[in-house]
Amino acid sequence: MTEQSSSRCVAITGGAGGIGQAIAAHLERLGRRVYVLDREGAQTRTGVFVPCDVLDRDSVDAAVETVYQDDPGPIDLICAAGIVEDDVAAEDLPEDLVHRVMGVNFHGTFSACQAFGRRLLDHGTGSIVLISSMSGNLVVNYPQRQSIYNSSKAAVTALAKSLAVEWGPRGVRVNALSPGYVDTPLNSLKAHMHEGWRAGTVLGRFASTQEIADAAEFLLSDRASYCTGTELVVDGGYSLR
Numbered sequence: 472m473t474e475q476s477s478s479r480c481v482a483i484t485g486g487a488g489g490i491g492q493a494i495a496a497h498l499e500r501l502g503r504r505v506y507v508l509d510r511e512g513a514q515t516r517t518g519v520f521v522p523c524d525v526l527d528r529d530s531v532d533a534a535v536e537t538v539y540q541d542d543p544g545p546i547d548l549i550c551a552a553g554i555v556e557d558d559v560a561a562e563d564l565p566e567d568l569v570h571r572v573m574g575v576n577f578h579g580t581f582s583a584c585q586a587f588g589r590r591l592l593d594h595g596t597g598s599i600v601l602i603s604s605m606s607g608n609l610v611v612n613y614p615q616r617q618s619i620y621n622s623s624k625a626a627v628t629a630l631a632k633s634l635a636v637e638w639g640p641r642g643v644r645v646n647a648l649s650p651g652y653v654d655t656p657l658n659s660l661k662a663h664m665h666e667g668w669r670a671g672t673v674l675g676r677f678a679s680t681q682e683i684a685d686a687a688e689f690l691l692s693d694r695a696s697y698c699t700g701t702e703l704v705v706d707g708g709y710s711l712r
């Protein structure tokens with residue numbers, strides 16, 4: 472397997488968000504060129520912004536073209552684009568919301584993996600990190616109801632394992648990173664629940680975005696060269712209770 476350079480480029484879907492920007496800034500500090508793929512956030516300071524709606528396959532393919540026109544690659548990938556339904560009972564979920572949450576979190580992640588993965592397979596080397604969640608396979612969050620988000624993240628973790636098995640022999644590692652609670656815009660509408668979430672966390676607090684960025688950078692890097700199909704849980708012990 473070809474050794475990957477720690478200075479090579481990386482594309483981050485959802486790169487304009489709370490976790491995405493922290494990862495982008497961290498990787499830039501380490502000397503990597505970062506492409507921020509997002510449907511909004513053109514004014515973000517960190518990374519080279521590339522407009523991309525992961526719900527639209529043409530948009531994903533266009534973003535890959537844009538990035539590879541700028542750099543010959545191989546270009547690693549972090550998938551952080553994600554949305555959550557806002558505390559809706561499963562029996563009341565409108566069909567379009569079900570499709571949107573599954574579409575961004577799962578299908579959008581698959582689209583980005585397939586589009587960037589094909590290029591990495593051509594190069595015979597690469598590293599992909601999928602930002603999943605403890606909500607996938609480890610906990611059902613409380614008290615908010617988010618059945619589709621949880622299911623979508625279980626699918627994302629399963630996708631990381633499946634791609635790892637298919638692509639590992641061809642030099643491409645794929646891992647999942649499952650955070651617990653992080654204080655980002657994703658959670659801003661549920662501020663009244665934050666105290667309970669902190670109380671349920673063994674370490675008694677949210678993760679900083681930097682703590683998630685550190686873990687993502689590890690999985691992406693050569694230091695994790697024997698990790699593939701791994702789910703790295705960074706949840707302050709929340710899932711232990």
Ligand SMILES: NC(=O)c1ccc[n+]([C@@H]2O[C@H](COP(=O)([O-])OP(=O)(O)OC[C@H]3O[C@@H](n4cnc5c(N)ncnc54)[C@H](O)[C@@H]3O)[C@@H](O)[C@H]2O)c1
Nearest residue numbers: 485487488489490510524525551552553604652653655657
């Ligand atoms: N914040 C948490 O507590 C937490 C916990 C576990 C996992 N996560 C996961 O981390 C990832 C990042 O979340 P965050 O907390 O930074 O949230 P965030 O809302 O700050 O960022 C999400 C980003 O995704 C982008 N996005 C949404 N739909 C998109 C689309 N169709 N195409 C392209 N980009 C799109 C948004 O514009 C935003 O910039 C998500 O996958 C989320 O599920 C977050």
